[in-house]
Amino acid sequence: MTAQLLDGKATAAEIRTDLKGRVEALRERGVGVGLGTVLVGDDPGSHAYVNMKHRDCAEVGIESLRYDLPADASQDEVERAVAELNGNPACTGYIVQLPLPKGLDEQRVLERIDPAKDADGLHPTNLGRLVLMQPGPLPCTPKGIVELLRRFDVPVAGAEVTVVGRGITVGRSLGLLLTRRTENATVTLCHTGTRNLAAHTRKADIVVAAAGVPGLITAGMVKPGAAVLDVGVSRVDGKLAGDVAADVREVAGWVAPNPGGVGPMTRAMLLANVVEAAEASARA
Numbered sequence: 001m002t003a004q005l006l007d008g009k010a011t012a013a014e015i016r017t018d019l020k021g022r023v024e025a026l027r028e029r030g031v032g033v034g035l036g037t038v039l040v041g042d043d044p045g046s047h048a049y050v051n052m053k054h055r056d057c058a059e060v061g062i063e064s065l066r067y068d069l070p071a072d073a074s075q076d077e078v079e080r081a082v083a084e085l086n087g088n089p090a091c092t093g094y095i096v097q098l099p100l101p102k103g104l105d106e107q108r109v110l111e112r113i114d115p116a117k118d119a120d121g122l123h124p125t126n127l128g129r130l131v132l133m134q135p136g137p138l139p140c141t142p143k144g145i146v147e148l149l150r151r152f153d154v155p156v157a158g159a160e161v162t163v164v165g166r167g168i169t170v171g172r173s174l175g176l177l178l179t180r181r182t183e184n185a186t187v188t189l190c191h192t193g194t195r196n197l198a199a200h201t202r203k204a205d206i207v208v209a210a211a212g213v214p215g216l217i218t219a220g221m222v223k224p225g226a227a228v229l230d231v232g233v234s235r236v237d238g239k240l241a242g243d244v245a246a247d248v249r250e251v252a253g254w255v256a257p258n259p260g261g262v263g264p265m266t267r268a269m270l271l272a273n274v275v276e277a278a279e280a281s282a283r284a
């Protein structure tokens with residue numbers, strides 16, 4: 001038996017079609033939707049991701065505003081781009097592509113984003129709302145993971161979920177999201193200090209691998225029939241490598257591959273956050 005594919009690529013395309021209709025409806029009411037990006041430096045991966053985000057915007061009818069700053073940009077220059085997007089009414093939401101080049105204070109930049117325009121949900125105010133279980137923009141990757149599980153009817157309520165990785169953009173935020181009453185999962189959050197990783201993954205109904213360690217999760221670490229989602233992004237000899245080994249397909253019940261799984265869902269949720277913020281402001 002091989003695992004059912006959690007096809008993030010096809011699901012994200014369906015979501016973009018839905019969003020396109022909602023963007024048209026907003027425009028008919030005179031409400032524009034614009035996504036900004038701030039990219040610093042010349043990392044080829046980051047450039048590729050930002051390009052994909054702008055292509056998605058064009059498809060859905062969202063205006064895009066783009067700031068590309070050189071690798072030697074100063075903290076002030078980055079913060080000036082952020083201030084401009086905060087002040088520009090054509091920009092209804094934006095992101096600062098992470099990681100920023102060494103020497104820049106990432107947290108200080110994130111804190112200067114207007115929380116109402118925070119399309120990534122990474123401003124401390126919005127992360128605080130997540131901790132407090134109040135409404136607000138959610139980090140795109142965790143939101144995409146929950147949406148993917150929901151659309152493929154993977155049971156989440158009451159499930160044992162083991163998340164590997166404690167980063168803010170994925171692991172830690174996902175733990176907070178999945179333990180809300182509306183998701184109701186039991187979460188084990190593993191990290192580099194975890195003593196027996198396999199013991200934690202083997203008991204899980206759902207494993208989310210977001211450690212950035214190529215091939216970390218192998219077939220022997222997975223309970224038969226479990227859902228395994230590969231969120232690892234590493235480059236091995238210039239090629240994209242996930243955290244999940246190929247043999248996992250033979251034991252898992254569902255697999256979200258990388259590429260083609262959670263990545264496209266992350267981009268779709270970025271658009272969803274921008275559209276939802278515009279809809280909320282149109283209601284106000």
Ligand SMILES: Nc1nc(=O)c2c([nH]1)NC[C@@H]1CN(c3ccc(C(=O)N[C@@H](CCC(=O)O)C(=O)O)cc3)C=[N+]21
Pocket residue numbers: 009048049052095096097098099120140141233240258259260261262263264265266267
């Ligand atoms: N402020 C900020 N927000 C982010 O959301 C953010 C970020 N910084 N920095 C980097 C990570 C990484 N990330 C991905 C998004 C989409 C794909 C994606 O769509 N991947 C496709 C194509 C992969 C390929 O072919 O290269 C796939 O998985 O099928 C991957 C990775 C967002 N990130």
